[in-house]
Amino acid sequence: MSKEKSDIRSDEEIILGIQQGNNLAVQQLYKLYYPTVAKMIINNNGNAEEAQDIFQEAVMVLYDKISKGNFELSSKLKTFLYAVSKRLWLKQLTRGASRFRKDSIADMEDTLVADEAIEEHEILESNLTLMEEALNGLGEPCKSIIHEFYILNRSMTEISEKFGYTNSDNAKTQKYKCLQRLKKLFFQIST
Structure with missing residues (x-):
């Protein structure tokens, strides 16, 4: 035992x-x-x-x-x-x-x-569980970008370098698109 x-x-x-x-x-x-x-x-x-x-x-x-x-x-x-x-x-x-x-x-x-x-x-x-499920369904690179920005508090400059974006504005645009996809997934799962 x-x-x-x-x-x-x-x-x-x-x-x-x-x-x-x-x-x-x-x-x-x-x-x-x-x-x-x-x-x-x-x-x-x-x-x-x-x-x-x-x-x-x-x-x-x-x-x-x-x-x-x-x-x-x-x-x-x-x-x-x-x-x-x-x-x-x-x-x-x-x-x-x-x-x-x-x-x-x-x-x-x-x-x-x-x-x-x-x-x-x-x-x-319950909402946190749903959000985690939505995050897991998000796919790459969105999942990693959101993790880097919100969990690890990385700057958009650091994210653009890590993910190969030409500048931080492009990385910011991608993060926005990722958040929109995450939001859509969250509401699909929660209904």
């Missing part, structure tokens, strides 16, 4: 572990996903203690959904927790310094906010 029992890595393993009451699964959630959430909160007027509180609330939302028995992960667990944490943090920021809240109403609001955030991220992930 190549994996130890304590080595829980995949989202499905973590969810299964939570369902089974495995503390290692919860520890893995913190190890894998807390740093990203903490960074987001600290970079947006928060502190480490608030980041811990928000992440704990997000984990509770996840736990609640899993314990109801009908939870289906339609995005990455990281995306789910980040989206829920972001919504909870934005809500806390809009509340200001006031910590007053009615528990049952606040819990319902948090769940509704979390559901909205999850839905938004599912749509985003």
Whole structure:
């Protein structure tokens, strides 16, 4: 067996572990996903203690959904927790310094906010998957030109040299044509 029992890595393993009451699964959630959430909160007027509180609330939302028995992960667990944490943090920021809240109403609001955030991220992930599929169907040299420009941040001069265009304006024209083809492919796939 190549994996130890304590080595829980995949989202499905973590969810299964939570369902089974495995503390290692919860520890893995913190190890894998807390740093990203903490960074987001600290970079947006928060502190480490608030980041811990928000992440704990997000984990509770996840736990609640899993314990109801009908939870289906339609995005990455990281995306789910980040989206829920972001919504909870934005809500806390809009509340200001006031910590007053009615528990049952606040819990319902948090769940509704979390559901909205999850839905938004599912749509985003779905669109990213469709875009990746469109990119893969694009063919060369368009796929490489778009990758060089948008992913590797290469200049049009560098791209024109690499792909043998006479000048950067010609490369720019080709990039435009490639984007039009990509857009067309994306909308064909998404309908």
